[in-house]
Amino acid sequence: xxxxxxxxxxxxxxxxxxxxxxxxxxxxxxxxxxxxxxxxxxxxxxxxxxxxxxxxxxxxxxxxxxxxxxxxxxxxxxxxxxxxxxxxxxxxxxxxxxxxxxxxxxxxxxxxxxxxxxxxxxxxxxxxxxxxxxxxxxxxxxxxxxxxxxxxxxxxxxxxxxxxxxxxxxxxxxxxxxxxxxxxxxxxxxxxxxxxxxxxxxxxxxxxxxxxxxxxxxxxxxxxxxxxxxxxxxxxxxxxxxxxxxxxxxxxxxxxxxxxxxxxxxxxxxxxxxxxxxxxxxxxxxxxxxxxx
Amino acid sequence: xxxxxxxxxxxxxxxxxxxxxxxxxxxxxxxxxxxxxxxxxxxxxxxxxxxxxxxxxxxxxxxxxxxxxxxxxxxxxxxxxxxxxxxxxxxxxxxxxxxxxxxxxxxxxxxxxxxxxxxxxxxxxxxxxxxxxxxxxxxxxxx
Numbered sequence: 001x002x003x004x005x006x007x008x009x010x011x012x013x014x015x016x017x018x019x020x021x022x023x024x025x026x027x028x029x030x031x032x033x034x035x036x037x038x039x040x041x042x043x044x045x046x047x048x049x050x051x052x053x054x055x056x057x058x059x060x061x062x063x064x065x066x067x068x069x070x071x072x073x074x075x076x077x078x079x080x081x082x083x084x085x086x087x088x089x090x091x092x093x094x095x096x097x098x099x100x101x102x103x104x105x106x107x108x109x110x111x112x113x114x115x116x117x118x119x120x121x122x123x124x125x126x127x128x129x130x131x132x133x134x135x136x137x138x139x140x141x142x143x144x145x146x147x148x149x150x151x152x153x154x155x156x157x158x159x160x161x162x163x164x165x166x167x168x169x170x171x172x173x174x175x176x177x178x179x180x181x182x183x184x185x186x187x188x189x190x191x192x193x194x195x196x197x198x199x200x201x202x203x204x205x206x207x208x209x210x211x212x213x214x215x216x217x218x219x220x221x222x223x224x225x226x227x228x229x230x231x232x233x234x235x236x237x238x239x240x241x242x243x244x245x246x247x248x249x250x251x252x253x254x255x256x257x258x259x260x261x262x263x264x265x266x267x268x269x270x271x272x273x274x275x276x277x278x279x280x281x282x283x284x285x286x287x288x289x290x291x292x293x
Numbered sequence: 294x295x296x297x298x299x300x301x302x303x304x305x306x307x308x309x310x311x312x313x314x315x316x317x318x319x320x321x322x323x324x325x326x327x328x329x330x331x332x333x334x335x336x337x338x339x340x341x342x343x344x345x346x347x348x349x350x351x352x353x354x355x356x357x358x359x360x361x362x363x364x365x366x367x368x369x370x371x372x373x374x375x376x377x378x379x380x381x382x383x384x385x386x387x388x389x390x391x392x393x394x395x396x397x398x399x400x401x402x403x404x405x406x407x408x409x410x411x412x413x414x415x416x417x418x419x420x421x422x423x424x425x426x427x428x429x430x431x432x433x434x435x436x
Contacts, residue, residue, distance in 0.1 A: 041309030048305055048374050052363055055338065144307045144376070212337045214323060220340055220363070227376075234307055 004277070007270040011263060018259035024087065025252035028245045032182070035242035038142075039179065042238055046231060053224055056217040066159055067225050070194045073170040074163060076109045077132060078102060079150065079192070079233070080124075081176035081240040082117035084136055088244055089251035091177060091185065092119040098187040099175045103129070109170075116150065116237070139241055147234035155226055158193050169193075174232065179242035183250060188239075192232055195225070300332050301370040302348055304357060304378045311378040312357065318349040319371050321364045322421075330366055337366040343417035345424045346373065356381055358425035360418045377418075381429035384422045393419035 002010075080099045082092045096119075103111060112132040115121040121134040133153070138146050160168035172193040177185045213220060302319055304312040319330045322344025330337075341364050346357040362375030396415035 038308075042307055044310055045305050045307045045374065048365075048372060052338065052365065052374065147307075212335060212339075214325060214328075214337070214339045220338065223340060224363075231307065 002269070002273070004270065004273050007266055007273060011266045011270065014259050014262050014266065018256055018263065021252045021255040021259060025249055025256060028249040028252060032242060032245035032249055035238065035245050036179075039235075039238045039242055042235065046235060049224065049228055049231060053221070053228065055211060056213070056221045056224070065222060065225060066161070067155070067193060067229065068195055071161070071163075071170055073106075073109050075112075075166075075169050076106050076171045076173070077112045077114055077154065077157075077169050078106070078173045078175060079114045079116065079154075079236075080120045081174075081236055082115065082120035082123075083240075083244045084118040084139060086119065087251060088248035089254075091244055091247035092117075092123075094185070095175060095177050095187050096120065096123050098189060102173060102175060102189055106173075114150070114154075117240075139237075139244075142237060142241060144230075144234055147230050147237060151226070151230040151233050154193065155229060174236055176236040176240045177243035177247075178239045179246060182246045185243035185247055188236075190232070190236075192229060195229070298332055299369070300330065300334075302373070303370070304346070304359070304373045304375060306375050306378050311375075311380070314350070316348040316350050316371075318347075319364075320347040321373065322346065322359070323364070328364070330364075330371055332369050334366045334369075336368075337364070339364040339366075341373070341375070343414070343421040345421060345428060346375075346378070347428070354428070356425040356428045358384060358418075358422040360414075360421060379422060379425070381426040384426045386423070386426055389419050389422040389426070393423065 078099060080095060082095055086092070099113075099120075103113070112130045113120075113124050114132045115124055115134040116136075116138070118136040121131060121136060124131055135146075135150070154169065154172050157167055157169040158172065162168060171191065174188075174190045174192045176188055178188045180186050299315040299317055300319060302312060302314060302316045303310065317332075321328055321330070321339070321341050324340045324342050327344075328339055341359065341362050343360045344358075346359045348355055348357075358377075358379045358381070359373065359375040360377045362373055362378075365372040365374070393416060396419055400416060
């Protein structure tokens with residue numbers, strides 16, 4: 001049987017933990033709301049970019065665009081988005097596990113990993129995977145320029161089509177957590193380059209309008225496509241941030257609940273121990289008094 | 294054409310919708326020069342560069358600083374897709390000026406390396422901000 005003092009100490013420690021997890025949950029909730037707003041306000045731009053791509057795709061000779069051309073993959077890079085901090089349940093584990101599977105399936109190629117987020121960097125560094133320009137600590141003040149900074153070197157290296165160029169890339173994948181709802185995050189694996197066949201067929205029934213283009217459709221297309229790539233990364237970053245906060249919120253909520261339960265258990269045990277001690281003392285007093293008689 | 298009297302202007306950036314309202318006239322910095330759009334304009338897709346986007350509501354002219362984007366005109370709706378779009382009241386003049394100085398210095402320093410494009414963009418961006426802010430300030434002092 002634990003002593004009363006031990007139990008008190010234990011209760012106090014659990015109570016402190018509970019306070020911390022409760023505070024973290026509240027912070028995550030506030031951040032989640034902001035992250036959700038960011039995703040929602042980013043959507044119109046994505047929709048319009050696709051629409052514009054749609055309207056120029058017919059006139060532009062899209063097959064010839066280097067970002068759409070496929071070639072046998074030799075050098076591949078995987079962009080994996082994790083969080084910087086832990087205590088968010090299986091958020092990082094899930095994305096890293098999925099990433100390991102992808103790496104295994106790509107093992108015939110020369111693969112590099114571009115880790116965004118400290119957790120991913122640490123994970124792959126421990127396993128001796130080749131890391132390319134890991135990025136960390138960008139999520140607190142996330143901006144579109146981060147997406148651009150990630151996309152620029154990728155596209156530049158993808159453009160080097162010489163198969164012997166050690167800096168060249170033939171395919172780029174993106175692995176990240178997608179925010180489904182507060183209780184659910186799904187790991188997504190997307191091929192960033194060459195671009196998946198764009199879904200440009202949504203011009204259902206709308207009469208083809210005669211547009212004036214300035215400059216030509218082809219030029220507009222090649223101007224837009226890199227933005228589309230940047231935009232995919234931007235969206236993945238936003239999704240990941242929202243998913244992270246949602247995961248942390250859920251994890252901390254569970255932790256707080258567990259702590260409350262533990263405190264209730266400990267309090268009960270503590271009361272029993274105290275009661276047992278009192279009973280014992282009374283018995284002793286009574287026993288002593290009887291012995292005197 | 295619908296024959297309506299006004300244009301619907303929407304300015305959208307990756308960060309969200311910056312502006313959405315009815316206006317009478319839009320003037321945007323196209324890659325080959327400024328382009329003006331009045332109600333009843335033919336469908337158009339125009340690439341725009343860094344500069345000053347102007348719109349008129351009644352008697353008042355307003356400005357936005359935009360950086361890179363597209364202008365689409367369709368059925369009296371003008372959609373501007375821009376990488377950034379800032380209202381003059383959000384522009385920090387001192388910061389824009391120091392950014393301009395810095396970008397110009399970098400442009401000289403790098404000469405003909407590949408950083409030139411970035412520095413040029415920075416110059417264009419800073420200038421666009423300043424122009425938009427100055428134009429708006431002029432209106433404010435008149436009224």
